[in-house]
Amino acid sequence: MALLDNITHREKAKQHRPWSRAVVTEAGWRQAIDQLAAGRCTLLGLWGDAPAVHMALLADDFSDIAVISYTCKDGTYPSVAARHPPAGRLERAVRDLYGLNATDAPDMRTWLDLGFWKVRHPLGKATPAHKPQAYQFLPVEGEGLHQIPVGPVHAGIIEPGHFRFTANGEHVVRLEQRLGYVHKGIESLMQGATLEQAGKLASRTSGDSTVAYAFAFAHAVEAALQVTAPPRAIYLRALMAELERLANHFGDIGAICNDASFALMHAQTGILRERTLRAAEACFGHRLMMDVIVPGGVSCDIAADGAAQVQEFLAEIRRAFPRLVELYDNTASLQDRTVTTGFVKPEFARQFAAGGYVGRASGRAFDARRTPGYAPYGDLKFEVPVLDAGDVNARIWIRIREVEQSMALIDQILGDLPAGKIQAAVEPKGKICEGLGLVEAFRGDVLVWLRLDGEARVERCHLRDASWFQWPLLETAVEGNIVADFPLCNKSFNCSYSGHDL
C-alpha cells in the first residue's frame, strides 16, 4: 500500500519526482503524525519552505517515500515532535530559520541559531537581532552530580560542537549536545543559485561525504528535470561512492581503536585510507573526488590507467585488511573497551530511523542502495550486514563487513563498466519542477530535496544528513558509560557536525 493511501490529502504536486508530494490539510498532517507515532512509517526529513513545511516519510518496508506539505496558518503547524520525538531538533531548526512554530512542541529552545547571526529567521521574515539569548540546558537533579562542559573547540582535529556532561563520579547520567557552531547558511546560499553553484555547495555540506552529497544532489536535479545519466556515468558514480565508503571506514576503524589507545590499528588503517585516497586521485584527479559527480553524469572520465590502479589497490587491501580484522578480533584488551560500550537500543534505532552503521548495528536493516535502491546497485550483488548488539563493537564489525562488500562491489563495477558517454544534457524545463534524492553515504542516508525554477535555478534546496537522527541516539548511548568511554562512543558514531549544522 502506498504511504499516501493512509493520509488524507488534497492534490499531488504534478512536477515532483520520483516519489509523490501531496498537499495536506491539518487532518492529513495529523494522520501522518499518527502513522509516525504508531511506528507504521519513519521520518525521513522535516523542513521549512515558507509559508509551508514539508515532511518526508519512509514506509515501514522502506519501499515507498512520500512528501507531505502543510501550509502554515499564522506561521504555525501542529508539532510532530509532540508525539514523535525524532522531529524535535528539525522543528527547532525550522523555527530558527523560518520563524514557523510547531504548536505544542515539547522543546521551544533554539537549535541552530546560537544568537550570533545578527538576524532572526534568516530564511523567513528576517528581523534584526542584537544579542545572544541565554540557553537553558536541561535541568539535572540529584545528589553528588557534577557537570563537565566540553567544546565547541575540542582537543583533537575534529569539528566544533558543545557537549554538556552530567556525571555521577565516573558515570555519565546525561549528555546534552549543543550544535550549530558550523552553521554556514548553505540553504540560504542555495536560493537563486545556478545548478553549478548549488552542486558545489551541496558537495561541501560534509566533506567526508562529498561524493554522496553530489550523488544525491544529482539525483534530485535529474528527477526534477527528467534527465537520465548515461550508464557509464552511473557506474563511475558508484565506483566513487564505494571508494569514499572505503576511505571513511578505514579511517573510522582505526580512529575508534585509537580512542581506546590502540594506536597500532590507527597507524595500519591510516595506510589503507591513504592508499584509497591515492587511488581516487589517480582515477579522478582529486583525493576526495569533489565536484566529479554533476547533474547529468560525471564531469570527468576515469583516467586511462585508473581501473588498473584500483585493481592494484584492491589487491593490496586484500593482503593487508584480513590481518587487521584478525588483530581486532584477537586483542582482548581492545575488545574489553568496545564490547557492551555505547549501547543503542534497537527500538530507538528504529524510531529515529537511524541510518548507516548506527542503525545496522542495532538491527535496522536499512540501506538506501538496496531499498528504495538506485542505479547501478540493482545490477550489482552485495549484502547489507546487520547486527543487533548495538554496541561500539557492533558498529566496528558493520564497518568491517561493509569494507568487504565495497571491495566486491568495486570488482563488479570495474568488470561491468559500460563504455560510452559520461554526460547527458541538462536542460531547463521552462517551468517549476521538484526532485528528491536519497543516497547512502558511508554514515547513512543523505536526503536532498529541491525545487527548480523554469531556468533550472534553485528556488529551494534542503539537505538532510544522516547525523540528524544519529546525534540524539549518541546521547542515549553514552548514558551509564564512564566519561572516558565517551570518545570511543562518539567516534563509533562519527556524526557530521557540518552536515548537521548546514
Place this chain on the structure above:
Amino acid sequence: MRKTLFESFIHGPLTEKAPEPDEAGLAELAKAVNRAARARLGRSLSIRHVDAGSCNGCELEIHALSNAFYDLERFGLHFVASPRHADVLTVTGPVTKSMREALLRTYNATPDPKWVIAVGACAADGGLFVGSYAVEGGVKDVVPVDLTIAGCPPNPLQLLKGLLSLLESQDANVAS
C-alpha cells in the same frame, strides 16, 4: 599482533623519502622543512588546530599529515590539544559567526610568539560561503593571518609546503 608488529620491523618504513619522479616534491620538501624547523625552533613546533566552520574536508587532509606516508612528527611538528601549548594555529572554514568568539578566545589563549595559518579556500576569504548571514568571510577578518594555504581541500603535500614557507619566512625575519 606480534605478527603485525614484527612485520613492521622487517618491512621498510612507508614514509616517503626516496624521490620518485612524480613525488620528488615531497622528499625535497621534507628535507627543507626539517632544516628550517630545526634552525628556528630547535626541532619542535606545536600546532593547535581550530575548525571555524569547515565542511571537514580540510580536517581529513590535516589528519593525513600524521599517517605513515607523511609522518609530520619526523620534522618535530606535532599537533597539541591546547592552545596554551601551541606556537601555530591552523584555522579552517569561512569562520562562522557562531565560531568567531571561540576562535578569538583560542587565539588569545595562545602564547606569543604565535603564527596563524589559514588552511583552505574557505579560510582564505570565505570561499563559496561569502555573503551568507552566518559567516564572517575568512580567518583574516577575525585574527591576523601569517600564511594562507590554498586548496579545496589542500592535499597533505600542499600543507607541508605551507608549513615550510611559514618557517622560512620567520627565518628571514629573524635574519633581517
